[in-house]
Amino acid sequence: MVSCCHSAEVRGSVASFAAELVSGGAPNVLGWTRPVRDDLATLAASAVYEQIGTGKTPVEAAQVARERMRRTEEGASAPSHAWGTLHLVSGSAAGFRIDDGAEPLSERVDRDEIYKFLGSHMRVLKMGFVGRRRLVQRLLRVLLRGQDLQKGGARDVAGACVFGMKGVGKSCAVGRTIERAKQHTPELGVLVLHGAIDERGVLEAFQQAARAGGADQAAEDMLARAEESVLQRVRRVMEHWRRRRVVIVLDDFEQNLDPSTGGPWLVKPEAAALLEALLPTCTTGKPKLLITSTAEFRVPGANDRALACVPLGALDSAAVRKLWMRGQASNELASVSLKSWHDLAERLGRNARVLAWARALLAGKPDEELAAVAASASAALPVWAPGDEASEEKHTELARLFLRHMACEQARAACGEPALEFVKRARVFEAAVPREAFVTLAEGLAVDVDRDLDVLASWGLLEVGELDGARVPGEPARGA
DSSP states (O other), X not given: OOOSTTTTOXXXXXXXXXXXXXXXXXXXXXXXXXXXXXXXXHHHHHHHHHHHHTTOOHHHHXXXXXXXXXXXXXXXXXXXXXXXXXXXXXXXXXXXXXXTTXXXXXXXXXXXXXXXXXXXXXXXXXXXXXXOHHHHHHHHHHHHHSEEEETTEEEEOSEEEEEOSTTSOHHHHHHHHHHHHHHHOTTOEXXXXXXXXXXXXXXXXHHHHHHTTSOOHHHHHHHTOTTSOHHHHHHHHHHHTTTSOEEEEEESGGGGEEOOTTXXXXXXXXXXXXXXXXXXXXXXXXXXXXXXXXXXXXXXXXXTTSEEEEEOOOOOHHHHHHHHHHHHXXXXXXXXXXXXXXXXXXXXXXXXXXXXXXXXXXXXXXXHHHHHHHHHTTOOXXXXXXXXXXXXXXXXXXXXXXXXXXXHHHHHHHHOHHHHHHHHHHTTOSSOBOGGGGTGGGTTSSOOHHXXXXXXXXXXXXXXXXXXXXXXXXXXXXXX
């Protein structure tokens, strides 16, 4: 290692000092492309020799040295960014070994390995994430700096809410952001709450976070104070974690909202109380909050501008093309042309989740998520054959299933699980029937017919009409 300024800098056609040493027979040389302070050069050398002494490769040693320098300057008012100027020059393909006698890797991707879970229910992509680069960069700035950068400049925030329709990839984008953040800050703690907020779930999630990554006994003791309410304990722990890197994820937050006809949806009391407990520390400390929701909502109280609002729409054309290229490499879309794939994507609204289903159907592979969605919606599981990528009938079938899935999810969020059981019972009617006919079907279920019937009908999950105007869905009404 050459610990002097410019030792690895190339000037015009003149090779660097480090490169000359490699040309003279040195297998690997670490040097600097720019000026470097003595303390940082000493820190880097110490890290490199320490790692080499434990058997690490020069590539791995250099990576550790860069990370230690970066973290040393984290928070400095005028960082030198010297970690980015440490350069490894090698006479070989450093970090790689080619074995021409090895068996070639399979081209096929194991779909079971594509997804992973954050928490117990938040399903995110482990492999195959495409597009959303600017979104991830924006969320990464929120997590690491507590700032949201927009055209008007940067503003301090406590976190961000990513909102958009089902299937566009909100949870996957948050998962990728956390993955990227951990590359910068390996000690980042992650706490995930999925769906409807309840005190038991909140307490268990905080207890799990306190035990992870080396037990935090002080936090565990605070959470064990049974004489205090759960939210009081949460406030204590958040204050205790003020200087700790933690990201709190509230996934599928729409399950905690009440619909509003005149603007953003309203946060239910239980969720509003949790936000009030989290946001003060997230605003002024290192913990940050990420929320995913299908609906926009207004943060109650004085924290109404504490979160950055990040809309997420359909995939762009570049991401659609990248999906096709990956499908070609894995042979899942080997028989599908790029034009056919783009046409299919347009008909399906370039929705990431529906395109994933279509890709599985075209490959003739079972998709557990699609099978579960079909079962939940009481619909037949779609079956595609080669060439169905050009079938509008098949596209319509898949889109209809997705829309019904979204309606069921809305019903579950707004009215609870009993509403879906009620809808299943109501399918005994093949025609629109009067309101009174549904009353007996609600027996034993926590369903308010007067309150919930019109809501479920507005989402297309059932039909309400009069006997003299009864009609089977899809047929013209009498007298039309």
